[in-house]
Amino acid sequence: MLLGGMKVINTPTQFIETKLETYAYRRFGGGAAPPLICLQHFTGTLDNWDPAVTDPLARDREVILFESAGVGRSTGEVPTTIRGMAAHLLAFAEALGLTRVDLLGFSLGGMVAQEVALIRPSLVRRMLLVGTAPEGGEDIMHLEKPELRKILEDRTLSGYQTLVKLFFTPSEPSQAAGQAFATRLGARTEDREPPSGPKVAQAQLAAFRGWERVEGERFGKLRRITQPCLVVNGVRDMMIPVRNSYFLAEHLPSAMLVTYPDAGHGSLFQFHDSFVRQATLFLDSEERRST
């Protein structure tokens, strides 16, 4: 169903009770393509999706923004493992009766997407893996690093300004793109989610630490993810460095990689027009492996 004018800014939050928890989500757009479920980054809520990305993607497909357990108004506790988070997405998809979806996993969400593809391969048609890392990846969200601590402890930054510093590079064009991003995030003024607190952050950081561990053959599991993937990152990502995207593109059997210059963790928001074009080409492609 096409909901005229219903976009990320004004789409009402819905709630669905499942066998695990009750999840908050937003659903908009429409079309013949499988729905695209968007999986959010570290401490992000439904309100952290940039309408410049999600709205154009919803032109030819349903977009579903998913709030995992313990985040925003979803019930339950945030799991301390990626596998635990994947179980929540599976419960959500099952409750909605979805049997075939595309996934847009950003950062933490990209790890959950990979885990879901391993646990329930039949559910996942194609994946966009943005600013993320494979299991066994390196330097994943080490907030104690000086360059990140400096930003996180800067008390002069309020509102979205911390996010702008974390997700964009120090260059003038990147910071300008960051301010535009912050303005877009602020455009939704009602029916917003409560921001995440330290409890959410601690559990998700524990999940990152687990995800960094190498067990068995490094990156060996990626061979089993045979879905076409589009891996995307900025070459100056301080939070999950771009070499993790190289690992993904080199070890996933069917992954294309796109990187953006002078861009950090939020490359999809900085280059939203290009990202939407690349994502649409990829999702609409009938080819097995390429956009």
Added chain:
Amino acid sequence: MLLGGMKVINTPTQFIETKLETYAYRRFGGGAAPPLICLQHFTGTLDNWDPAVTDPLARDREVILFESAGVGRSTGEVPTTIRGMAAHLLAFAEALGLTRVDLLGFSLGGMVAQEVALIRPSLVRRMLLVGTAPEGGEDIMHLEKPELRKILEDRTLSGYQTLVKLFFTPSEPSQAAGQAFATRLGARTEDREPPSGPKVAQAQLAAFRGWERVEGERFGKLRRITQPCLVVNGVRDMMIPVRNSYFLAEHLPSAMLVTYPDAGHGSLFQFHDSFVRQATLFLDSEERRST
């Protein structure tokens, strides 16, 4: 001018006398965009351009295939430096009266393209850098490596079959794409160039060895190449490994990177539909940095 039906298969070879040498070239297509000059790989001649790449690119622009000095029917000696090769491209462009062009540099050609952008920045609008490396790159065309020697010394391989093994991965889909590529190259039966001999190879290998040397700050020169670039490679390139493309994308100020899965040095020929789509988006884009 649009030359209906004139494509890489049947476009006549032309010759132009310049202040340096007389160069063989082929010119076809037409449109308002700047012409796209294609710079060829190690030992390749005009006949090594895949019509599945060059013909669709010529739909909206002129495509000019350039034969550098000492290759094919171009006169002179093959320079033993990338800088020497760049001088031939500059003489060629000047003789044709071209003042603003796009460059598609494949492998060796990508190095020449970078050097031309440094010497004469005003000439170059945008660059496609495919399967190539920056100055100071690593493991560039070391034909003595066991995996390459095995192919080069295999006497059971004739015609294009050596190229298929070198440019494509051992997988069934990649080898099938390689055979299709060989068939396309063989479609032009008249007005062909003489294949390159050992003298061409030796001079070009000397140029590769010089290009590997790090002088001064590694990759420092790349900061001066401010043109938008699209860097493309296969993640299994044995001849110029993909990490050289990472170096380019990380150090060029305005470079996007696209990599292809299960693809080698000839990724643009294997994924020709996707490559043409990406190249066209990039060349047609009005944005400063992204496709």
